[in-house]
Amino acid sequence: MSLLDYLLPYDFSPLTILSYMLVMGFYGVGLIRMPEQDRPGSLRIFAFTLGVLICYAVMQTRFDYYAQYMFFVHRGQHLILHHIGPILIALSNPLPVMRFWFAKISPGWRHTLRPLGWVYNVLQQPFIALFLFVGLIYFWLWPSIHFDAMLSRDLYWVMNWSMLLDGLLFWWLIFDPRPPAITSSLGYGRRMLVLAAAGVLQMFLGAWIVFSRDMVYDVYEVCGRAWPLDPEVDQLLGGMLTYIPPAMMSILGILLMLRRAMHQDGKYTNQSKQLEETAS
């Protein structure tokens, strides 16, 4: 196989390619057109691009082939779609670019798009966000659902897209750069609680897969593996990818939130006092 075969999509999805092109297009054009003082630094641009690129790579290159026929590669794919990619994108803080484009939307359109904002607000309630984030992992890994998702092309795409979109929502809620003291973003304490809960719940599932003696996910057995790997090894590796890296990510997230909380300690006291005074 040539290099091109590895880079071209295994299962070509025009909608996916179009979505990625639009995201990168809007980000790039926004960067060029926006006032220089608002423009994110090169590290942030790099983090955003890398996040988008790795998500694209696991969906529209040869990687997707291995993800369809190997359980552990599939777990790696979801680790990127649900965790690493969205984390990089959220940490890169694309808010200035989004604000730039938001300012271009006409008031009429903004009015039409308001229901989207309501849906977003509901989805970003901490309990709902946590329920969706962990619930989706459990849902798609429920053995009978997983079997169907790997057999049906449509379900497979719904699975991967739902993981990516939910990953973006969740990690944006967690890494929202706006200080909670003066904006409506979630407080640091709650962010850490949500992260801890997500970590523990994912560890349960991961541990269950790792320590299962039976074959839990036999669809890879039935439909053939990409190469002849021992099924138990495949399941063990997949379980470990569900168990360890997500837990580590939760802890890293908590540390990052602690750091932010400590940096912002006392920073906004005067301002909030002023706000209180004006309010009263």
Add this chain to the structure above:
Amino acid sequence: MRTRFWRQRTNIISATLTLIASLLLTGCFGNDEEDWNGKNISGLMPELEFDLINSQGKSVSGDDYSGRVRMLFFGFTSCPDVCPTALQKLNQATSGLDPALQDEVLTLFVSVDPKRDTPERLAKYVDFFGDNIVGLTGKEPQLRELAKRYRTTFGYDEPAADGNYAVSHSSAIYVFDREGNPRLLMRPDLSREEIRHDLVALIQEDA
């Protein structure tokens, strides 16, 4: 204000969502009207379609065998265990059918090893496993396309010193009804009686 509005309603909203989710889940897992031994794959996969050559070397498509219940199986003739066991089991399952029903079922054995499996070799091989079985193969891209369509794959091992190599392939049997709609996915560990039960149900349902 709006944030507070939403925060106050978090509990109600989450309780409702939990309820909806649990209803959906029980709906998904609870009902399986038919008593199939195989796994019901209706609606999960596309209709039976292929573009291959048969063991006489002629080009054939899915339509050439329509009107019968079809069992699609991927393999290769040098296969040491999985293929002969599965084909023998399918043969036993179909030959135990009522003679009037036997012609209603056809096994499509697709060899994914076109390098070694010439049409002649394929013909000899499938003849060994009964009458209602057709050997099919094609060029590798055609086979890859068919495998991808049914969410499976195959791969070749490195050849040993004597030039023989193993081929990894799906062990599943895909069952299609007379119209070519995907219906069941049978694991090879089903017994011939279980397979026969499902075949009879499919034949009678369409008749």
